Amino acid sequence: MSERHKGxxxxxxxxxxxxxKTYRMLEEAQALKRQGIDIVxxxxxxxxxxxxxxxxxxxxxxxxxxxxxxxxxxxEMDTDxxxxxxxxxxxxxxxxxxxxxxxxxxxxxxxxxxxxxAGIDVIATxxxxxxxxxxxQVWHVTGVRVRETVPDWVIDDADEIVFxxxxxxxxxxxxxxxxxxxxxKAQKAMDxxxxxxxxxxxxxxxxxxxxxxxxxKLSAAPPPAVVDILAPAGRxxxxxxxxxxxxxxxxxxxxxxxxxSAVLIRRGKRVADYLQADCLAIHVAAPGEDREGVERHMSxxxxxRIETHTVYAAEAPRAIADFARQQLITQIFMGRxxxxxxxxxxxxxxxxxxxxxxxxxxxxxxxxxRR
Amino acid sequence: xxxRTDHRPDPEELLRRVQAGERxxxxxxxxxxxxxxxxxxxxFRMFDEGRRRKQRGQDVxxxxxxxxxxxxxxxxxxxxxxxxxxxEHHAGRVWDVINLAAIFRRHPSTCLIDGxxxxxxxxxxxxxxxxxxxxxxxxxxxVITAVNLQHIEEKQDAVERITAKRAANSVPEEFLLEADEIxxxxxxxxxxxGRALDASMPDPRQLAELREMALxxxxxxxxxxxxxxxxxxCIAVRxxxxxxxxxxxxxxxxxxxxxxxxxxxxxxxxxxxxAAYVERTRLDAADRExxxxxxxxxxxxxxxxxxxxxxxxxxxxxxFAREQRVTQxxxxxxxxxxxxWEPRSSVDRLIDAAEDFDLRLFPHREAR
Numbered sequence: 123m124s125e126r127h128k129g130x131x132x133x134x135x136x137x138x139x140x141x142x143k144t145y146r147m148l149e150e151a152q153a154l155k156r157q158g159i160d161i162v163x164x165x166x167x168x169x170x171x172x173x174x175x176x177x178x179x180x181x182x183x184x185x186x187x188x189x190x191x192x193x194x195x196x197x198e199m200d201t202d203x204x205x206x207x208x209x210x211x212x213x214x215x216x217x218x219x220x221x222x223x224x225x226x227x228x229x230x231x232x233x234x235x236x237x238x239x240a241g242i243d244v245i246a247t248x249x250x251x252x253x254x255x256x257x258x259q260v261w262h263v264t265g266v267r268v269r270e271t272v273p274d275w276v277i278d279d280a281d282e283i284v285f286x287x288x289x290x291x292x293x294x295x296x297x298x299x300x301x302x303x304x305x306x307k308a309q310k311a312m313d314x315x316x317x318x319x320x321x322x323x324x325x326x327x328x329x330x331x332x333x334x335x336x337x338x339k340l341s342a343a344p345p346p347a348v349v350d351i352l353a354p355a356g357r358x359x360x361x362x363x364x365x366x367x368x369x370x371x372x373x374x375x376x377x378x379x380x381x382x383s384a385v386l387i388r389r390g391k392r393v394a395d396y397l398q399a400d401c402l403a404i405h406v407a408a409p410g411e412d413r414e415g416v417e418r419h420m421s422x423x424x425x426x427r428i429e430t431h432t433v434y435a436a437e438a439p440r441a442i443a444d445f446a447r448q449q450l451i452t453q454i455f456m457g458r459x460x461x462x463x464x465x466x467x468x469x470x471x472x473x474x475x476x477x478x479x480x481x482x483x484x485x486x487x488x489x490x491x492r493r
Numbered sequence: 494x495x496x497r498t499d500h501r502p503d504p505e506e507l508l509r510r511v512q513a514g515e516r517x518x519x520x521x522x523x524x525x526x527x528x529x530x531x532x533x534x535x536x537f538r539m540f541d542e543g544r545r546r547k548q549r550g551q552d553v554x555x556x557x558x559x560x561x562x563x564x565x566x567x568x569x570x571x572x573x574x575x576x577x578x579x580x581e582h583h584a585g586r587v588w589d590v591i592n593l594a595a596i597f598r599r600h601p602s603t604c605l606i607d608g609x610x611x612x613x614x615x616x617x618x619x620x621x622x623x624x625x626x627x628x629x630x631x632x633x634x635x636v637i638t639a640v641n642l643q644h645i646e647e648k649q650d651a652v653e654r655i656t657a658k659r660a661a662n663s664v665p666e667e668f669l670l671e672a673d674e675i676x677x678x679x680x681x682x683x684x685x686x687g688r689a690l691d692a693s694m695p696d697p698r699q700l701a702e703l704r705e706m707a708l709x710x711x712x713x714x715x716x717x718x719x720x721x722x723x724x725x726x727c728i729a730v731r732x733x734x735x736x737x738x739x740x741x742x743x744x745x746x747x748x749x750x751x752x753x754x755x756x757x758x759x760x761x762x763x764x765x766x767x768a769a770y771v772e773r774t775r776l777d778a779a780d781r782e783x784x785x786x787x788x789x790x791x792x793x794x795x796x797x798x799x800x801x802x803x804x805x806x807x808x809x810x811x812x813f814a815r816e817q818r819v820t821q822x823x824x825x826x827x828x829x830x831x832x833x834w835e836p837r838s839s840v841d842r843l844i845d846a847a848e849d850f851d852l853r854l855f856p857h858r859e860a861r
Contacts, residue, residue, distance in 0.1 A: 132681070259734070282681040285708065289524070289674040319728065322719040326712050326734040329677065330763065333708035340701045389851070396761045458844060473844060477826055477854050484754070487844055487852040489820070 127238035132282040133217060134247045137328040138321060139169075140302035141288040143247040144215055148177035150245060151213045155181065164212035164237070164244075165199040165230070171301060184212075189224050196222040201233040204242070211243040218252035218270045231276050250328035253277065254426060255392040258385050262491050263323045264315060273426050274395060278338060285332040290321035334396070341398070371399035374451040376442055376476075377423065378405065379415030382457045382490060387423050389488045390455040399453070403430045404445055406438040439475030446480055453484045510725060517673075521635040523626070524674040525609070528641045529707035530700055535639040535678040536607050537566060542637055543605045544569045554601040556591050556629075557622075559608040573605075583614040590617060591625045596634070603635040610644035612662045623664045639678075640664055642707045655702045656695045669714055677711045679704070709763050730818070736764030739819040739850075740796065741810055743770065744780035746825030748787035751855050755823050756794040767817065768796040771809045807842045814850055821851045 136143040144167070154161050163183045168175050184207055187200035198221050204212055214237075219230040227233050234244050251260045254271045261267045277283065288296075297308045297316060375390040377383040387403065394401035403423045405416055420430045435441035446454055459471035477485045524542075528535035536559060547553040555575045562570065576596050578589040590613050596604055606629075611622040619625050626636050643652045646663040653659045669675055682700040695703065716735055723730060740755045742748055752768065759766035768791035770784060791798050803809035814822055826840045843852060 263734075282683065284681055285677060285679040287677040287679065287711075289676050291674055292676075318722060319719065319730070322715055322722070323734055326715045326719070329708045329712040329715065330734060332679065333705045333712065333763065336701050336705040336708065340698065340705070343698065343701075397758070398761075458847075471844075474841065477856075481856045485854040487847065487854070489848060489850050489852075491849055 127235065127279075128241040129238035130243040130282075131234070131238055131280045132243075132245045132284065133277065133280045134245070134284050134286050135277075135328060135332060136247070136249050136286045136288075137251075137324040138249060138293060138316065140293055140296055141286050143249075143286045144171075145174050145177055146284070146286050147213050147215070147245050147247050148174065148181070151181055151211075152177065154211060159211055160209045161211040161213070162204065162207060162209040164201075164204050164214045165216070166213070167215045169302075170304070173301070182209075189222050191222045191224055198222060198225050199230060199233055201226065201236055204237060205240055208240070209242060211245065212237055214244055214246045217246040217248040218272045220270050229272070231272055248272065248277075250331055251324060253331065255388055255395065256327055256331070258388055258491070259327065260324070262493060264320045265493055266315060274391070275427050277335065278395075280335075283332055283335045285328060287325070287329075290318055290325060293321060294318070369450075369452065371397050371453060372449065372451045373397075373399045373401045373453045373455060374442075374446050374449065375401070375403040375423070375428065375455045376405075376457075377403050377416070377419045378457070379412030379419070380457065381415070383415075383419040384422060385490070386455060386457050386488050387419065387426065387428065390486075391423075391426050391428060393453075393455075393486075401428045402449060402451070403428050404442060405430070405432050406441050407432055407434050408438070439472055439479055442476050443479035446483060451483055453486060454480060455486045455488055458487055458490060514725070519633060521603075521630040521633050522673045523630055523635070523671070524637045524676065525669060525672045526637070526639040526676050526678050527669070527707060527711055528639065528678045529704045530643075530695060531641060532694075533641075533678050533680045535641070536560075537563075537569075538676070538678050539605060539607065539637050539639045540566060540569045540573070543573055543603065546603055547573060552602040554596070554599060554604055556596055556604045556606045557589065557608055557611075574601075576604075581614050583616075586614070588614040590614065591622060593618070593625055593628060596629065597632060600632070601634060603637060604629055606636055606638040609638045609640040610660070610662045610664050621662070621664070623668050640669075642703055642710065645669065645710070648706065648710065651706060652703065655699050655706075666710075669710075670717060672714075675711060675714050677708060679708070712763075733818045733820070736762035736821065737817060737819045738764055738766050738821045738823065739810075739814055739817070740766070740768045740791065740823040741770070741825070742768050742784065742787045742791065743825065744776060744784045744787075745857060746787070747855055747857055748790060751823045751825065752787075752791055752794050752796065754853075754855075755796070758821070759795075764820075766794070766796045767799060767819070769799040769801050769810070769813055771806045772800055772802045806839050807846065810843065811846055819850050821853055822847065823853045823855060825857050826854045827857050 134143040134147050151161055151163070161181070163178060163181050165186070166178060166183070184200055184204050186197040187203070188195045189198055199214065214230065214234055217231055217234065221228060221230060221233070227236070234246060237244050250256060251266075251268050252270055252272050253274055255274045257268055257271055294312060294316060296302050297312050300308055302308060303311055373390055373394045375387055377386060391401055393399070403420070405420060420432075423430050431445065433441050433445055442454065454476060456473055456476065459473050473485070473487055526535040526539050540555075543553045543555070553573060555570070555573050557578050558575065576592055576599060579592050581588045581590055591606065606622070606626055609623055609626065613620055613622060613625070619628070626638060629636050642648055643656070643660045644663050645666050647666040649659055649663060682697050682704060712734070716733065736758070738755045738759050740751050755766050758764070768788070770788065776784065788798055799813065801809040801813055803812070810822065813819075822843070824840060824843065840854065
């Protein structure tokens with residue numbers, strides 16, 4: 123699946139701390155070691171969990187590297203040391219981790235890419251709430267804005283995703299027994315993040331996302347040689363071929379310096395991923411706008427592998443519609459227009475104007491949910 | 494077609510819930526491990542859980558064992574008590590039947606049952622093993638069991654379409670939905686192929702399709718259990734992990750484009766598709782006919798059709814969308830610019846009010 127890397131990436135995906143991702147990863151490491159494969163632990167976060175720590179017995183650790191920051195020393199994975207050790211396989215905990223400033227790379231997943239580029243296979247762990255595309259949904263469900271995110275394409279590029287399941291009841295039992303956190307922290311966790319509803323919702327997201335990844339890999343693979351399916355009544359779960367070949371969907375996201383643009387970008391990209399559509403972003407430059415905000419959103423979009431364009435025009439709706447037509451766009455994603463003072467309320471908003479100008483396209487006004 | 498008015502549970506519904514709650518308290522807890530294919534390791538996970546419960550001091554026994562034992566499994570089983578099934582010979586076939594009487598006498602706190610989908614021989618107390626499990630639960634014994642996707646009755650057509658094979662015995666999906674806990678045993682398809690020693694194993698593509706189906710089935714079960722929990726605790730939420738699409742139909746809207754797009758989106762997201770129209774008394778015959786045709790098309794595309802009665806179109810849509818936790822609303826628009834003397838259109842009002850869902854605008858077919 124991954125075209126850029128020589129190494130093979132496998133990710134154990136969980137829905138919360140304590141479901142057993144690290145344990146499963148180490149279990150596999152032990153099995154590989156028994157088969158005589160040269161394997162090291164690149165990074166391991168023990169969290170004081172006895173059963174998990176016991177699982178590391180006999181495995182070779184590459185020591186972490188201390189990085190001074192703000193008069194304190196932080197420990198990060200020593201990517202260079204792993205590279206010079208050159209094992210066949212490295213296991214790396216907490217794939218979504220952000221490195222301390224002063225590290226060579228910003229994110230641990232970038233360190234992992236360096237290992238993969240060198241031909242080292244990596245087995246990693248991650249929780250579903252770190253996926254960029256789910257950031258707003260997770261915030262909406264749990265009230266927590268997850269800061270450490272991983273662009274979806276990084277996970278799409280992984281060769282294997284394995285969902286690590288545990289029922290919320292079992293997870294809460296583990297918390298109660300003090301297996302996951304020290305007991306004072308555990309009670310707090312159960313009252314806040316680890317509620318039955320939060321856990322159930324996160325778990326469902328992880329299941330659906332893993333199913334989505336499996337389907338993505340299926341549609342990337344060549345179709346089966348023999349098609350002998352006479353579908354009887356009932357729903358065929360596989361994506362169905364349309365009766366007539368359809369124009370490929372192309373999505374255009376209209377972004378500005380408004381903070382809501384981040385939500386807009388994530389949502390547009392997520393829909394594009396599910397519809398297997400192309401995804402572009404446009405910004406119509408206006409005088410006096412928040413240049414810094416615009417630049418931040420443009421670079422955020424590019425990090426998610428969205429093609430960005432800037433257009434200079436006096437009239438934004440017309441410019442967006444013209445660009446969309448020229449680019450064969452089928453769906454335009456926008457935020458709601460800002461509330462207007464009463465004396466301007468008789469004139470139409472940008473959204474209305476874009477809809478009026480782009481009659482052959484769908485216009486999507488993205489939800490601006492509050493908690 | 495559902496008519497929507499008030500959605501508070503009626504007294505009978507509340508009574509049912511209380512009774513169900515009482516029954517749940519007396520009953521043993523049921524936990525099911527769900528696998529997408531043979532050898533994903535669901536039995537191992539089940540017995541491993543039994544081992545851990547025993548370590549924590551619970552009284553655990555094994556009520557049935559399937560197939561050959563791997564060395565890993567033997568280590569786990571070494572410390573667990575087995576109540577051996579009764580071997581019966583019937584019409585030239587050998588059947589292993591759970592020894593219910595012995596388990597009742599022994600009355601453990603937890604009983605492990607492998608091979609949930611097995612049938613019992615003719616003349617048995619229960620035709621199916623899952624019914625034996627129900628009896629254990631009724632006696633207050635907790636059960637941990639394991640089942641594969643191809644044995645879930647409601648999924649067997651779909652599985653057969655993928656593998657061209659159909660398992661002879663099955664368990665109703667309701668059994669899964671009623672379980673207190675369901676856990677997915679996931680594994681990369683590649684890992685199974687290495688172990689495939691016989692021709693009965695599906696090919697990699699088939700395995701991937703089964704895997705996706707099992708994950709989505711589990712997600713649906715989780716969603717439903719979450720809904721029950723929320724209802725029981727009277728918690729109203731406006732979110733869900735599943736995409737829920739609502740197509741608003743009118744006589745004038747470009748229904749085909751909206752419904753086809755909605756259908757495609759629902760398929761891609763494995764979401765729900767709904768269509769709604771707001772009842773109007775003043776519809777001429779031609780418009781009525783157009784609307785009926787649109788509703789028929791909606792049904793054909795698998796949409797759940799709802800009639801909303803509210804004088805205010807925007808309010809009707811907003812209320813319904815909130816109640817159904819809709820994530821996307823599809824709506825037609827004329828695309829014509831509003832003249833300054835005209836009142837604000839429904840589309841404009843919905844745009845302003847739509848906070849919780851995406852609003853997807855489709856131009857009407859008619860030119861301006």
